[in-house]
Amino acid sequence: MQLKLKKSIYLGLAALTFASVAGATTASATTANAASKHHAEKVTKKSHKKVTKKHAVKKHAKKAAKKAPVTFNVTKSLNQGIVYKATGSNAIYTKPNGVKGSQISVTKDNMASKANSNSADDLFMAYQQVKTSKGVHYYKVVSFDKKVRGYVYTKGIAQVNPVSAATTPSNTTGYVTTNNISNYPYGSKFGSKVQNFNGIDFSKDKFTVSEAMTVGNDTYYKVADQSNSLINGWVNANDFTNNTPKAITDAQNYANGVHVTYVNNNTYQTISNETLNPANLKNDGTYATQDIINAINNSLYGKGYANVTNDKVNDNSQNSQNLNTTTVVKKGDNLTVLVTPQTQLNYGIYGVNNKGAFNQSTTSVNTTELNPITIANTDRNNLFLGDANGNFNYTNFSNNALASGKYMNTLTSKDGKYTYKFDAAMTENNSANPALFSGNGISTIKPNVKLSDLNAQNNGKGLNLVYDITENSTGKTVNASDVNIFG
Structure with missing residues (x-):
């Protein structure tokens, strides 16, 4: 019985010891797992926070850099008397390239065409230099014909001298056939314009040429009015002539001519009026009768009227007489001529x-x-x-x-x-x-x-x-x- 009791106690203790050990082991394992789990979660969370923060900073920086707009500022104003020509290497933009809203105004190919052009229209004036926030320099330009305005990379145009010396005409006295007298030749510098002489009619005035130059395809003369020194400037060589203009010739012919009224001999109706310039105007301003008759018949040629004789020409004087060999007809006189229609x-x-x-x-x-x-x-x-x-x-x-x-x-x-x-x-x-x-x-x-x-x-x-x-x-x-x- 004691033996059984000892075994029972022994087994109980063993069981208890096993259970305790097991419990202890279990508890220890549980505690360790918990501790391990707790430690892992803590580390993972901490690490996650660091990665997220660093990534967010980089992403924000990139986003901020991406959204930063390109701007530009004027760095200096340029001398507007300097002439530029396209190099053909760059286009012209409405704003510096990269600036929001910038568009191509003149393509690179078109600029290459202007680079090969001799027309003054294709020259440029640059009046500002600007710099973008990216450090790129541009010129703000306008073409001489004022059809193009915008921004071009500084290497897109180059300074030129479009003017070369030209020869004045052999006869430097003549007439200007235009009202377009400019302050300086078109294309020599920007801003050439026709001068206003307050409506003065200088079409009959003689001018003197003092200088000549070529710009592009055109030659220009510097002229001055011999009658009015205030009227001076530059004209295209094509608008200067040594020949007396038709307006002046017509005025001279009218002043030197005789003014004829043709009247139908049958109906006495007026047919037409003409100014004739008979041959051989005398120094005293008179004409011989036969020269007048010849001029009248020449004017009737091909018009269906018979030749006239002096008895058909009335001098319209106070005595109202027909022409004869002694009649004196002066330049500017009026004559009436009776003509007969012919078949x-x-x-x-x-x-x-x-x-x-x-x-x-x-x-x-x-x-x-x-x-x-x-x-x-x-x-x-x-x-x-x-x-x-x-x-x-x-x-x-x-x-x-x-x-x-x-x-x-x-x-x-x-x-x-x-x-x-x-x-x-x-x-x-x-x-x-x-x-x-x-x-x-x-x-x-x-x-x-x-x-x-x-x-x-x-x-x-x-x-x-x-x-x-x-x-x-x-x-x-x-x-x-x-x-x-x-x-």
């Missing part, structure tokens, strides 16, 4: 076919294939103009236009291949000109043939002028129809 003579050129044969005929010649006929104005009016109801003087026409050596006796083709010789026999024939000549093969001029009757014949073609045609290379007479077909 133009219609005529056609015809060539002979089968000359001398029983079947000879005529063919119309295209007058555009012939060299033009040159006739003096007076003869033209006398021969080809007349009163429609007046008699046509064929004898006068023939003697002064068709006879040997006269205007229309011999005609030539423009190509030089043919000569046309007037054939009087075939022209002065009833079959060719029934209104003008009697029949039965007799070349008799009908009496009192009116110009209107002659113009109406041959279906309105008028006078039929017939020519024999010779081929120049062979000397042989050819048919007009052959020339028209094969010529």
Whole structure:
């Protein structure tokens, strides 16, 4: 029993000891785990805080740097008298490149084109230098034609001297044909402008050239008004001339001329007014009567009026007399001239076919294939103009236009291949000109043939002028129809 009790106690103690040990072990393990866990969490949390803080600082710094805008400030104002030209290496921007809102105003390619240009329009004036917050320098520029304004990197333009010496004209006295007299040549420096001379008319004044220069493609002259020294400046060489301008010539002609009023002799209605400048103005400012008559008839040339004689010209004086050899007409005088409307003579050129044969005929010649006929104005009016109801003087026409050596006796083709010789026999024939000549093969001029009757014949073609045609290379007479077909 004691033995059992001892075993029981022993086992109990052992159990207790095991349990205690186990409990102690468990407790110890639990405590250690807890401590270990606690220590790990603490370290991890501390480490996490440090990493997060450092990362946040870096991120904030980068974000702050990224958001910082590019700005620029004017560092200095530049001399506006200096001229620049594009180098072609950089574009022009509305603001320095990188500044918010900056856009390209002129591309790099366009600047390269301006670099190769000789036009003053493509030169620049730089009036400010600026520096960006990144340390980049730009010029603020404007083109000479004021169409371009903006910012360009300082190496995008270079200083130039666009002016070179030029030669003054051999005759330095002349006229300025423009009102555009500038303070200095366009392109030589920025700000060239036309000067205001308060509306003074200097178009008739003589100017003197004292200096010349070339800018780009243009030459300029420095000029001064001989009548008014206050009017001076620079003009393009194209606007200076040694020739008297038309305005001055017209004014001189008007002052030296005679003023003519043309009046219809039939209706007495005014037709037109002209200023004429007869030849041979005398030192005393007067004209000879015949010189006046010649000037009047020259002015009527081609206008459908007959030549006038001195009895058709009135001097408009107080005595109102017609001109005669003793009449004194001065420059600036007014004259009235009575003119008679005339009808133009219609005529056609015809060539002979089968000359001398029983079947000879005529063919119309295209007058555009012939060299033009040159006739003096007076003869033209006398021969080809007349009163429609007046008699046509064929004898006068023939003697002064068709006879040997006269205007229309011999005609030539423009190509030089043919000569046309007037054939009087075939022209002065009833079959060719029934209104003008009697029949039965007799070349008799009908009496009192009116110009209107002659113009109406041959279906309105008028006078039929017939020519024999010779081929120049062979000397042989050819048919007009052959020339028209094969010529």
